[in-house]
Amino acid sequence: MSPIKRIFYQDGFYSPNYGAVSVATDKNYIYPGFGGLYIFNDASKEVRRKRAYGKELTSFFEDDVYSCLKLLFLNSRRMWKNSSLRCLLALAILCLRSLMYSQEIVSPGDPQNLKCVTHNLHKMLCTWDVSSRRKHGQTDFCYTTNDLTPQVCFKTKERRAEIPVPESSITVTIGSSGTAFPTKEFVIHQKDIAFVPVTPRILSLMPDFPTSTLNLKWSDNGSIFPYGLDALWEIQILRKEAMEVVTQVTYYSKLTHKDIILFWNWTSDMPLECTSHYVKIRCYINATQFVGPKDWSDWSPAEMIPGKDAEPGGSGVFPLDPVVAVGSDLTFCCVHEEDQHITNMTYGSKSYTMIQLSRRSHAIRVLNASISNTSGTNVVCRLENGYEGSVVFVGYAPDIPQNLSCETPNFLIIKCTWKPGRPSGLYGERRTKYSLFERTSGKNVSCEVNEVNRDHVCGFPVLPDQKTYDFILGVSNPIGQAQSSLLVDITKRVHPKMPEKLTVTGDNSTSIQLRWFINGSFAETRLLCQIEISSSHSERKLHNVSIPGRKSSTYTAQLNALHPDTKYQLRVRCSAADHFWRWSDWSRGVEQTTSEAPPARGPDIWRERSPSGESLIVFWKPLSLSESNGKIVSHEVSCYLLETLLEHKVVFEPSNSTEIKLGKSDCMISVVARNHAGSSPPSKITSVELPSDNITTDQAVAMGNGINISWDSYPNMTCGYIVKWCHSSGSEPCSVDWQKFPSNTTNAVIKSDLFKPGVRYNFSLYGCKSMGYQLLKNVTGYMKELPPKTAPNFIVEETSSDSILVKWEDIPIEECRGFLKGYLLSFAKGEKDALKSRLSESGNPELKVNNITDLTKKSMKILDLQGKTSYQLELQAYTAGGLSPPNSLYVVTKEDSVGLIIAILIPVAVVVLLGVLASTFCYRKREWIKETFYPEIPNPENSKALQFQRNICEGNKTLKTLEMNPCTPNSVEVVETQSTAPKIEDTEIMSPAAETAVPEDGSDSEMENHVVVSYCPPIIEEEISNSPMDEPGGSSQVVYIDIQSMYQPQIKPEEEPETGLVTTAGYKPQMQLPISALKIEGHSPVEEELDKTAGYRPQANTNTWNMGTPDSPGSVESNNENASFGSPCSINSRQFLLPPKEDEDSSKPINTGWSFTHFFQNKLND
């Protein structure tokens, strides 16, 4: 007996060693049934059958019993540990049954291994084995289902027979015809019969390459099974030449006792062109009434869909030009010839790793594809000798249309508009397409939509006798579709088109007629039209007109109550009157000017007597546009005296006044305005002016935007008040203006755009009586007060040593620019200096200010001043608007002569007195003084020891030892001290070398002392190098340095770095030194020697310092040095001989620092 090698399990194999144990442990149990070993599972009740149909039952059971025992032995330890009783029981049953069958077929040579399998639950196919001795010849086969039915027998040469499936059991007798072999009887129960459905057959497998979909079609063979059985179909998809399983799915169906064609489709994630795909199918019928073991059918033969790589010459990139949704995972493959080599595959600009599908096919996987551009994303397969490619369009499925709205402009067509939402990113033939479907009528309209312009409008014809439309807007593109619906009553959605052909007729001054045309069939509705009327001098007005609608007709409307001589702009728009939905667009505008009409009223008039009183000037105000009703061409002025026309004048525009020679008489004046259409009603005013007394003049300043004038109530002023004023602008005559107020008014705010700040206006208030007009008061006012434009002119009338009398003049009215409040007179010590700021702003602590508020005062005396002192005076006027600019004067007070005389006389007297006293004292005590201060001294000449003195002071015949007369030495040498004694003469300066130096300007050549001042040469190589050649051997020379160049280093030292040292050293007058001794760089030995021996040389003659020194830059710092006699001469010093002119002035203040030098210099010059 062979051991069980493996137990088949649906999903794989189990080792016999562990399979039995694990099966028992997992609550499976083994059942030895007919045709094999069955393993049942409690949980699913799914039957799994060991595939042992080919084995004889006996041997099978022998094998299995053996196996069971072996299993039991081998796994006893584990089994006992798991103590699975059911396993033991199963094994026991298995062994018992095995023994039972073995008893039945114990005889050798008898038919054995009777197996029965049904495919349709009606018939079963039984097969058996016979010994080789009985293989030839016929077999008698009998069966009977029970005792009541007769036994059916037939002969067969084959070792199989088809007999009905018994309801419970069937007894089969198999014997050999005409042989001595015994007949064998089998009892077959239904539970011993295996049910294996017929292997299904695939009717068709159709590929849909663009969608990579496989469509499978097969028959369920339901006609052979009872009605209502559940059928499970297992479908397996395999791919590549190696037939790798891609997926396996289970399809469920119910058998209906008819042959039904079943469909199933599957979409591949890989294009079907990339490689071959295979499909297999098998079925399992869950016949619950059948108690025998049930199993899956065998797999059907695999149906193949060959890929392009299986096609000779097939090549390309697949899928070809697909359209996919954003975010999709895509697989592209490149099919090529077998001998070609792929360089790379790119998606867009990115290269991807290739997966080999077959020798001729490679694929790339693109994850989460992003939206492509308008021309798609290229998938390129680069081969050694060319390209293969595909273009993929990645976009979005259409969005649900939003804000779907439908309306009719004319009852002929319905226009539906919507917002498309997110753009699909697909264009051209892949663009989103729209269709409008009306459910009530079933009519469908395709919409032409401009994808780029986002103008989403679709028209649908208005159907006769249909008001309500149930629209469905369908949207689709290759990726998906969407829809939006709208139910609309078009009588409530009327949006007329813009009115056309708008015209105006009529030449009336107050009415016009409008005509316009609207295209559309509005016969069943009313139209509400709105007329917009606007003109230059009135606000925009809207005028609504309700008109019965007609079919493509012209509509008219009359506009009344218009103003004459007015240009109107008119336009029209319309809507449905019954159910307002939307206004149409405005029509284009038209203009119409109404004709003129006579002026509505007479002009506002005023009159004034001329200054001479001989004539009367009549003024009138122009009528407003709304009153003139046309262009005013003239005014007619008439003068009546008791209905007698004294004078009549026609005054043409634009004059607004006229003069009537009236003499001293009075009349009633009438003024009429006239335009082309007629005359206005007359305006009348009397020329009578009633006398008035005690006329006061008030002051008024604007509060807000007008000048407020108030007055007392005058009960006898029966016909109101008039405020008259005058506008004056520059040199033009004053233009009269006025304003009338009723008699109960006591104040008025006079406003005018012509009022300007800082301008004085004179108002006159007149009261109106039946007899005439009476002047009540005058008012002077400003719109706004400003500071006076100019300061008052003032002069100093009188000056003394301690006082100044100042007088000033009035400021002209037009320069006051406000009501004058007073004057400010300021004064302080100060000299006239243009640079000094205003006194009031100088912050001078001695500043004194006098505020003069008495405007009548025109002079003022300033007291307590110091004599012979310069004072600065400032006078300013001020208003409420501020201070005027100041007017300044400088005054020097007179000297106090008496005090001066006293101050001189007293010291002189004291000195004289002291002198007299001293003289008297000395005279009286002269002997004592002589003895004390001048004792008798022997004559040193008489002493031989003092004989040398004669040589020293030779020529001085009266030498005395203690004589204090100065003695001029031959030579004075000053060492390391600066001599301040100007009288010491330096012999070095008088040396021959110094005398030879001649300044080029010659200014010093004639000096008495023959002192030559030398200027150290600039350290400029050219000059230095030339000098020794021109003036060798200690000849002196004055070097003139260009003033500009000398100043440059001061201003821009960086431009002449080589002279920086010199310039920083300043410019000093120097003694003439031998040029050869001056070296440019550093201190030459000669120079050092000079410095040591003659380095300090006093300057002999300060005259030669000249005026150049103050002018030289840095002179302030160098003053002290220059002022010192005998100061050392730095060889680096320079001197301006010609100081800049401008510096002379600027140096004046600095001169104070040079006062000593100047003084000394002046003294010397003197």
Place this chain on the structure above:
Amino acid sequence: MAAAESPSAALRRRDLCSRGIRLAGKMRADVVDLLDAYVEQQGLDASASVAAMEGVPLAAVERWDEQTGTQRLLENLAAYRAFRTLLAQMLEEQREQLGEADAGLGRALAAVLLQVSAFAYHLEELLRLESRGIPGEEGDGPPPPPRLSLFEQKLRGLGVLRELAQWAVRSVRDLRQLGKPSSAAGTAPGLAESP
């Protein structure tokens, strides 16, 4: 024949040649610009080599200098007529694929198509001046090419524009050759040889 050519005809021919050279130069510049825009818009690799395609006339020719003036004109005319068809097809494909999107490229294509048509007409004028019959355009033209995939369309468009740019250069040279005073003699054998 050239010897018999009247001065006015020679002048006219020179004028036509010089105008043709200007036209070809402008066309070349526009085609180069269009090529850049086309490559960018179609997402192609500017350096991609495109194999010779059926129906696209090649500018390269052997023994160019031995060609007669008439031969030059006839070859140019045939080429530009072919380009006119190809460009019209490209324009149609462009409209199909892009719709209203990227109208700029469509306008540029249409402009070049117009120039090609004008240049073809200009060549016909030159041929008339040479007293040559203008070969008729084939009625229905060649059979429409098989439907190409979009990628193939893109590559073909690239090839068409590149070859058109080459042709513009060749046309300039051809017309210069033709416009030379001495070329009149050169064209004589050609005219005599040509049927």
